[in-house]
Amino acid sequence: MKKRSFFLFTALIVALSMVLGACGTNDDSSNGGDVDFISIVTGGTGGTYYPLGGIFAKLISDETDIEANAVTSGASAENMATLKAGDAEIAFTQSDIATYAVEGKLMFEGNKVENVKAIGTLYPETIQIVTTKKSGIKSVEDLKGKVVSVGEAGSGTRANAEQILEVHGLTFDDLQVRNLDFGDSTTGIQDGTIDAAFITAGTPTGAVEGLAATEDIVIVPIAEDKINEIIEKYPYYAKDEVPAGTYGIEEAAPTVAVQAMLVVREDLSEDVVYNITKAIFDNAEEIAKTHAKGEFIKAEDALQGLGVELHPGAKKYFDEKGISQ
Known part of the structure; x- marks a missing residue:
């Protein structure tokens, strides 16, 4: 009787462990399993970044298990500083400003941004x-x-x-x-x-x-x-x-x-950035239906004029498309 009780107890512990393990592991291929929410810093409400950011946020929320939100900001330079501080995950920026940031030049002299990688360029600014x-x-x-x-x-x-x-x-x-x-x-x-x-x-x-x-x-x-x-x-x-x-x-x-471009904190996983990149560039035609700049947003053009190293997750997406710098 004691032996039977021991085996029942052991089986219960194993089963409970499996349930708890399943609850504690967010092994979802659609978001990479390490983030549930992201902020996209954009620009002022009168510019182009903010409305596009709202479109991107909806696409990411719809196409992945990540809840995304577009946030107004002072745009390019402020956005790079925000990512450096870890206060957002994705940012719109100009290609020239991204270059200054990662090289520590001009307004970033003495304040180099070293934790940011590129997702891709979007359209002419x-x-x-x-x-x-x-x-x-x-x-x-x-x-x-x-x-x-x-x-x-x-x-x-x-x-x-x-x-x-x-x-x-x-x-x-x-x-x-x-x-x-x-x-x-x-x-x-x-x-x-x-x-x-x-x-x-x-x-x-x-x-x-x-x-x-x-x-x-x-x-x-x-x-x-x-x-x-x-x-x-x-x-x-x-x-x-x-x-x-x-x-x-x-x-x-x-x-x-x-060039307008998207950059991302480099500590986001390859899977997360891959799925974010895919959600945006696979839906370029849908973006074009809702914003005039959508006609310029194309995967085949997204590696032109980057000036910043590509995130491995974005690189994986473009490699699959046969697109290289």
Whole structure:
């Protein structure tokens, strides 16, 4: 009788251990088994990052067992710092800012970001110098002495503004500088407190579209020789334009662009990042139906202009697709 009781007790312990083991192991191939929730830091509500981040968060939540949430932020530079601090898992950023961060240059001098890897690039981030017809501003040189928003302190937009002014022989000292986000920049133009604003974002940008509803917009063109000079000095730039018809402008405005990209904390597992990458790029056609920038989001283009080492999980996805840098 004692022997039978011992075997029953042993069997009960084994069974209980198996149940507890199953409860304690989240061995789900759809999320990699080590994370249940992620935050995606984006940008201001008037830009492109935030609405796209919401789309990405829904795709990740729908396609994996990970609950994802898009969070507003000060965009590129702030996002890199947020990932460094471990306060989010995924971030939108500009390719140039990501490069500065991992190399410890410019605004990241002495504050190098070493825990971030790339998921992939998304679409061109167009540098738009926005003003109105009534301002009389027709060239970059015309910005001298004017009240100009150059983007929030530490932002990618601010770095772009500084570099573009540089090749035109100007510095921030030549302007009356304001450090505003996209929404406050366009509001300032509308109420007359600022004359122009640098806005680095995918076109059309929501904040500028809102301004165009009440004002005749001008996108200040950059001359071809200056575009070539910018690209020669800073190779992460590429030729771009704001097409005619955008914001109601009559002619295309030549300018330059960097790449918008997604980066991720390197401590996320290969499985988690693989599934996140797959959820986004396998659904590029669906993204295109809900946001204009979706037409640029393609797996075959996602490794162009990275400037940051690819996360192993993202690499696994692109390897399966036969896509390499």
